[in-house]
Amino acid sequence: MAYDVVIVGGGPAGLSAALALGRARKRVLLCDAGTRRNAAAEHLNNFVTRDGTPPGEFRAIGRQQLAAYPSVEARDVRVEAIAGARGAFQITLPTGAVEARRVLLCTGMIDEPLAVEGFRELWGRSIVQCPYCHGWELRDRRWGYLARGAESLHFPIMLRGWTRDVVVFTGGAFDVPADVRAHLSAAGIQLETRPVARLVAREDRLESVALSDGATIPCEVLFAHPPQRQVDLVRELGVGLDGDGYVQIDPVRRETSVPGVYAAGDLLTRMQTAIVAAASGAQAAGMLNHELTAELVTGGWSGGRA
Numbered sequence: 001m002a003y004d005v006v007i008v009g010g011g012p013a014g015l016s017a018a019l020a021l022g023r024a025r026k027r028v029l030l031c032d033a034g035t036r037r038n039a040a041a042e043h044l045n046n047f048v049t050r051d052g053t054p055p056g057e058f059r060a061i062g063r064q065q066l067a068a069y070p071s072v073e074a075r076d077v078r079v080e081a082i083a084g085a086r087g088a089f090q091i092t093l094p095t096g097a098v099e100a101r102r103v104l105l106c107t108g109m110i111d112e113p114l115a116v117e118g119f120r121e122l123w124g125r126s127i128v129q130c131p132y133c134h135g136w137e138l139r140d141r142r143w144g145y146l147a148r149g150a151e152s153l154h155f156p157i158m159l160r161g162w163t164r165d166v167v168v169f170t171g172g173a174f175d176v177p178a179d180v181r182a183h184l185s186a187a188g189i190q191l192e193t194r195p196v197a198r199l200v201a202r203e204d205r206l207e208s209v210a211l212s213d214g215a216t217i218p219c220e221v222l223f224a225h226p227p228q229r230q231v232d233l234v235r236e237l238g239v240g241l242d243g244d245g246y247v248q249i250d251p252v253r254r255e256t257s258v259p260g261v262y263a264a265g266d267l268l269t270r271m272q273t274a275i276v277a278a279a280s281g282a283q284a285a286g287m288l289n290h291e292l293t294a295e296l297v298t299g300g301w302s303g304g305r306a
């Protein structure tokens with residue numbers, strides 16, 4: 001028998017969608033490949049009731065809670081391919097194919113490490129993306145920001161709320177307009193435009209940033225927004241992306257440009273935190289349930305919403 005929905009990805013977005021759909025008595029298969037964006041992080045913060053929870057534990061609790069809903073099945077598998085059309089998708093798993101009426105993509109994003117020596121090793125511990133996630137724990141230390149363009153230089157201004165000590169590294173890759181320099185200076189932020197040579201760590205913790213001319217700038221925490229890309233499965237499906245590479249959806253119905261394929265979580269936006277992803281999963285599930293129920297009981301009429 002076909003599933004109502006196959007959810008691809010078992011992070012906060014996929015777990016939240018599976019919970020809502022299970023509670024709505026829909027037949028759901030949640031598939032998760034296991035690798036996750038925040039794998040290197042020790043704690044998941046800023047998620048009400050789960051502040052400070054190790055990310056693996058967060059997912060384990062999500063899975064435990066799904067076990068209460070008999071129409072939800074969760075498998076640790078990678079979805080290899082998706083074929084078919086709205087109402088009749090074939091989803092290829094390593095063990096064979098399953099069928100589903102709808103597909104919900106919750107595959108997150110892939111971060112591409114910056115080409116700075118030491119970046120890959122320190123990512124997720126001394127190098128983080130979001131001050132709401134890690135700023136409190138790292139407050140009052142010496143912070144740096146690896147800027148990738150002048151348009152991002154509003155970000156370090158905000159970092160001043162957590163620490164007085166902020167230095168911006170441009171690596172000499174772009175010009176900083178005079179008015180922006182003035183704002184950074186007024187905020188007490190040091191601007192470092194010399195090329196970065198490498199990140200210097202001791203016992204897996206960042207200590208300083210070495211510049212190409214031999215100078216060393218003490219720094220304990222770096223913020224960075226490395227480029228991101230969609231997973232191959234999403235690229236192969238050919239869903240419409242916006243100019244920054246995020247999946248475009250109908251803002252109400254949460255459907256992508258491919259009929260019957262929905263999306264939720266980090267893959268939609270650079271505004272990436274677990275609680276936003278979870279909310280997005282719940283929203284998509286709500287719309288899917290509305291549409292699937294209407295299909296069953298009225299042959300498709302749902303008041304113009306689906």
Ligand SMILES: Cc1cc2nc3c(=O)[nH]c(=O)nc-3n(C[C@H](O)[C@H](O)[C@H](O)COP(=O)(O)OP(=O)(O)OC[C@H]3O[C@@H](n4cnc5c(N)ncnc54)[C@H](O)[C@@H]3O)c2cc1C
Pocket residue numbers: 008009010011012013014031032033034035036037038039040041043044045046047077078079080106107108109123124125128129133134231233264265266267272273274275277278
């Ligand atoms: C270092 C770091 C630390 C962070 N810390 C925090 C924090 O403290 N608090 C916070 O709120 N947010 C934090 N975030 C952000 C948070 O991790 C994300 O916003 C959140 O995980 C996004 O949820 P998601 O469900 O959209 O995607 P993800 O959590 O990335 O989950 C996507 C899942 O899809 C699976 N997948 C991909 N392709 C396939 C496939 N073909 N088949 C099956 N499964 C597939 C992946 O294996 C993965 O498990 C952090 C991010 C990073 C990078």
